[in-house]
Amino acid sequence: MKNDLLQPLLDSDPLLRQYENALTRRLKRSRETEAKLTQGKMSLGEFASGHEYFGLHFRNNEWIFREWVPNATSVCLIGDMNRWKPKKAFDLERISKEGVWERRFPSGMLRHGNLYKLLIRWQGGEGERIPAYARRVVQDPLTKIFSAQIWNPPSPYKRKTDPASTFKLQLSSFTPLIYEAHVGMAQEEGRVGSYREFTEHIIPRIVRAGYNAIQLMAIQEHPYYGSFGYHVANFFAASSRFGTPDELKELIDTAHNAGLLVLMDIVHSHAVNNEVEGLSRFDGTLYQYFHDGERGLHRAWDSRCFDYGKVEVLHFLLSNCRFWLDEYGFDGFRFDGITSMLYLHHGLGTDFRFYDQYFDGNVDEDALAYLTLANKLIHELRPGTVTIAEDISGMPGLAFPNSGGGIGFDYRFAMGGPDLWPRLLEKTPDEHWHIGEIWRELTNRRKDEKTISYTESHDQAIVGDKTIITWLMDADMYEHMRAEDDNLRVNRGIALHKLIRFITLATADAGYLNFMGNEFGHPEWIDFPREGNGWSYHYARRQWHLADDPALKYQFLARFDREMIKLAKRFRLLEFPAPHLLYEHEDHKILIFERDSLLFAFNFHPSLSRADYCFEVPRGKYRMIFNSDAQEYGGCGRLVSDQEHSTFFNTLRGKKRHMLSLYLPTRTVLVLERISSEACLKSPVETAEVTSDSVELR
Known part of the structure; x- marks a missing residue:
């Protein structure tokens, strides 16, 4: 039977017609999932309001706390308010057969700044847990223990800009020129940077560089700093190692006032293994939020895999999308690790050369339904919000509109470029570069979906890999970057660094991305503090002074990047056809x-x-x-x-x-x-x- 809703997708790619039955089934599953969630009684946006029901809230002069803990036999709030000892006055009561627990407290019983956790008991065991919907989580500097913290300041930050208005100003001509950034490592010194320092020192740099959007990494709280923010424990908490929630809101406000959109690197593809800090074995079972058994474990990432077929999990994740839009005013999301979500094999060891691989029974259709609903929700809540998929598989329909039968992302990353350049630089002298291969790789993309191109992101800057400037110059950059130094290897590196970035931007489809510091050839890799480097912060920083020093050649690359971006904006280059x-x-x-x-x-x-x-x-x-x-x-x-x-x-x-x-x-x-x-x-x-x-x- 002909499916009218799918027709735009099928018309855009005739190769999909032979898979129409599978696409129809997937579309039907997302519709049935939405109906199951809303039950015909509410909108998807109303359903995605779990953060306003669960967690700790101060309303009508009392505190209300709720948590979903289906396997628990008892739940007690412990913390500063009861000296971390369970007391009957802090016991929660089970109020539903689905496992929702609740307690109301008089206004003076809990205070701003109090640290707290849950003591959850189940048949045969117990454990302290940070509430799943906690909005602030902090780490004790001495014991290194994480706890939830009540955040209810007497004078909370009041947003000065309306993100919706920001979009209205730019949406008609918006082409994403994205500056990927990490707040903690955006400072010069060997320490963790703050939201406030980023606001004061880095946002002006991004504005001067000409980019129109910031993509912030590592915002969701993560216990291990070296995970780059990708092992999330507390999905509703902005990382406190960078500052307070109010300071993050001020950062976003300042960016909006400067004409920048702020995108968040959101991680819904997996969760950290940690049990005390995270969601794993939250109620004593391995399957509350995640798949049971081997399917619930991501061996390659040492993390847990969500069960996207569970109503409560969808409630949690969809509410998480809405929370960051409503509470902080983010302008959209880059969804990390989409490939891992989409496939039961997580995309490992698969080259995705044939269309059959998108329909061979290895696709997690519950995950597809979730991503479809997440995009629908986000765009209904705030029209114009940007969603970007990081997918290496080339799944058809990923960045095709919901209304045309697609999954609904606005953009997908063009992953060929950052794979092409290191491969050439490592294995092929540039006198043997195949010009036709470069052209084909940079322009080989789905014509029915918008893509964002880049030469390198944070992935290539991490220790163990190499940035483009390192491939080009290696050790010479440490000794021959003075302006008057005439070094053949450095001269070659500067020339090719410019050509590589320019051809990537000039051939891009609908957007461009750069990782902070790479535009001027930052000379160091990223190595977060870990046991192997003596817990040093030396390489978890950015040396901005190198680009500012008129005696060094880094200034040339920074100026080139600035003028390249300026040219692309002046001629609205990426708004025109390929x-x-x-x-x-x-x-x-x-x-x-x-x-x-x-x-x-x-x-x-x-x-x-x-x-x-x-x-x-x-x-x-x-x-x-x-x-x-x-x-x-x-x-x-x-x-x-x-x-x-x-x-x-x-x-x-x-x-x-x-x-x-x-x-x-x-x-x-x-x-x-x-x-x-x-x-x-x-x-x-x-x-x-x-x-x-x-x-x-x-």
Whole structure:
């Protein structure tokens, strides 16, 4: 039977038609799941309000605490208020057969700043637990023990901006240029940075760099700092190691006032194994929030896997999405680890070369239903909110609208780029780079879904891996980055660092991402404090002063990145259709393409500059508006700014062609704007000649 709702998805990708039954089944499951959750009595948004029911709340001059603990035989609130000893006055009462427990306390019984936990007893055991919906969790600096903390200051922070209004201002022309950042390691010193320091020192840097969105990592509370925030224990608590909830709200407000959207790196793909701090064995069972047995364990990540088929789990996760929007004013989410959620094998050891792999029985269709409902919820709560999927599998329909039969993400990451560049840099000298492969990899994406491109993210910066600048320069960057130092390896590194980033942005589909510090070639990896490095914070930082120092070459890369982003914004580059390839030559390492009115000419050759290089282009007059060889970008300054070039006629194989002749210096990219479609030299034989450097066009 024809499914009208699926038609847009099927029309966008005819290869999916043979899987229509499976897609129809998945669509039906998400609809049935929503009906099961709302029971026809409420909206999905109303259902996703568990954070307003569960947890600790001060309302009508009393405290109300509720928790879902189905396997418990008794539950007691312990903490500063009763000297951590269970007392009858703090016992909770089971109020439902599903396992909801509740207690009401007079206003003076609990106070702002009190630390607390739950003492949960079950048949054959007991344990202290941090409440699942706790909104603040802190660690004792001496004992290193985590506890929930009551956060009810007498003068709470009042939001100064309306995120919905922020979107209204930018949505019509919003192209995400994302600065991926980690609050704790965004400072110069070897310590944990704070929300306030990020607000005061880093947001202005991001604004000056030209990015229009921040993607914040490690916001959800995680007991192990070195997990980079991906082993979450407390899903509703903003990490207290960076400061208070009010200080995070101020950070987001400040970003909004500066014209930046703030996206959150949200982790719903798994949870930390920890039992005292996290959700594992919360009520004495392994299967309260997670799958029982082996399916509930992610062996590769040493973590727990959610059971997305459980109503209470969906209540928890959907409410978590709403909480961060409502409470803090985030403007959207980057969903981490989507591939692990989507497949029973978590995507491990699978290359995803065939469509059958998306429909071969290894897909967790409960997880698909959850992601579909999460996107529907988020966009219904605040139209225009951004959702991004991190998926390496290429699952069709992931970033296709809910209304057209898709899962509903706005964007997906283009994972080919950050895989391409390290592979080339490690194994292939740049004189042997395959220009056609670079073009295909950077433009190979689903045409029916919007993608965000990047050369490298935090993944490549972690100890054990290498950033692009490290692949290019290695140890030379520590000794030869002074402005007057003429070092061949560093010169090569600077030139290719610029080309790699520029071609990634210029060929991007609908967005671009950079990890903080990588834009200026930060010279150190990221290594969080751990036993293996003596618990040092030395590499969990960013050395901003390197980019600020006029005596060092890092300034050139920072300035280049800033002007590259400025150019993309000025011409609204990523709002136009995909780039159109005009010319490529493998031996010459030349790649030329156009995008709207801009012409991009790349010479990747390591040693040969090309004089009077001729190639076919649309007729007109062109002005050079950008070149990576400029001295202010650390180049050799071999070109004059604002040069104008007119096309000329050339007859090849009996066909009259419009040609352009340019000087293309080695390891350089030129950008030319077509300023007229009429200007054309009328006597090509007299004004220009096809030289030996030019190539016969196909």
